[in-house]
Amino acid sequence: AQSVTQLDSQVPVFEEAPVELRCNYSSSVSVYLFWYVQYPNQGLQLLLKYLSGSTLVESINGFEAEFNKSQTSFHLRKPSVHISDTAEYFCAVSEGGSQGNLIFGKGTKLSVKP
Amino acid sequence: DVKVTQSSRYLVKRTGEKVFLECVQDMDHENMFWYRQDPGLGLRLIYFSYDVKMKEKGDIPEGYSVSREKKERFSLILESASTNQTSMYLCASSLWSHAGGGADTQYFGPGTRLTVL
Numbered sequence: 691a692q693s694v695t696q697l698d699s700q701v702p703v704f705e706e707a708p709v710e711l712r713c714n715y716s717s718s719v720s721v722y723l724f725w726y727v728q729y730p731n732q733g734l735q736l737l738l739k740y741l742s743g744s745t746l747v748e749s750i751n752g753f754e755a756e757f758n759k760s761q762t763s764f765h766l767r768k769p770s771v772h773i774s775d776t777a778e779y780f781c782a783v784s785e786g787g788s789q790g791n792l793i794f795g796k797g798t799k800l801s802v803k804p
Numbered sequence: 805d806v807k808v809t810q811s812s813r814y815l816v817k818r819t820g821e822k823v824f825l826e827c828v829q830d831m832d833h834e835n836m837f838w839y840r841q842d843p844g845l846g847l848r849l850i851y852f853s854y855d856v857k858m859k860e861k862g863d864i865p866e867g868y869s870v871s872r873e874k875k876e877r878f879s880l881i882l883e884s885a886s887t888n889q890t891s892m893y894l895c896a897s898s899l900w901s902h903a904g905g906g907a908d909t910q911y912f913g914p915g916t917r918l919t920v921l
Contacts, residue, residue: 699844724909733808733894733912734847741908780846790835790854790898791862792910796846 692717694783696795704803705773711766711798713755713781723764724782724792725755734780740764751775776802807831808913810895816919823882825916827895834900836878837910838862838870841892853878854900885920892917 693716703709715721722741726734738749745757755766764781778799782792811826829836835854839847839862849862851870859870867889871879878897882889896910 726912733914734896734910735912736909739909790900790908790910791837791849791852794839794847796844 692721692783692785692793694781694793694795696779696781696798698798699796700799700801702801702803703771706770708769709767709771709775709800711779711781711800713764713766713795715762715764715781715783715793717762717783717785719785722784723755723757724784725749725753725764725766726780726782726794728778728780728797730777737766737779771800771802773802773804775800808895808897808911810893810913810916812916813914814917814919816921817882817885818921819886821882821885821920823885823918823920825880825882825893825895825918827878827880827897827913828876829878829897829911830876831897831899831911832875833897833911834875835898835910836872837896837898838868838878838880839894839896840864841894841915847894850880885918887920890918890920 695714697712724739725737727737728734738747740757748754753768778797780797781795808829837852838850853859853872869881893916895913898910
């Protein structure tokens with residue numbers, strides 16, 4: 691069965707520093723990959739997704755992630771973080787033919803300090 | 805914008821009570837999902853539905869049931885609430901996407917924080 695591993699449960703960084711949130715998945719069959727963000731006391735919002743095409747995908751607020759099939763990874767990066775990026779980030783994977791189900795990682799709490 | 809609404813933000817119930825959590829989406833999505841979110845465990849799928857009157861078990865269906873009588877509404881039912889069902893419950897909906905092998909963006913409601921005493 692598919693599984694998703696987010697290696698870091700908490701990532702503290704200073705404002706304007708770069709950050710990478712790691713995500714690995716288990717299966718090498720066709721997969722579709724998502725990053726969601728959850729701000730305090732809110733539901734989840736899509737940050738970016740990979741369904742097909744270019745393996746590098748970007749969000750509107752400066753995050754990017756690269757689908758690496760050989761390493762079964764979909765790490766999230768931002769070159770310079772802001773205080774407002776403080777949130778919990780979830781990686782999710784869906785397998786083709788799964789009726790659209792997503793398997794979520796356990797989340798990474800990003801804490802940006804001034 | 806897609807909107808997913810959940811009937812309550814906070815709910816307090818007693819052990820043994822029957823609990824109904826309602827979710828409504830306004831974008832004609834085929835798929836609807838119920839998750840529970842617990843610290844350190846991420847989101848775990850309870851049930852999902854890909855059509856009216858259709859339901860499929862997720863990873864942790866025990867103690868829960870669901871109902872989908874109309875396309876826009878998906879209800880989660882706790883037949884006899886227990887303290888270990890204290891959690892945040894999130895509802896989501898999505899289109900069925902051919903490009904994504906069925907998967908596409910899931911849109912989430914704000915969540916219902918249920919406390920069972």
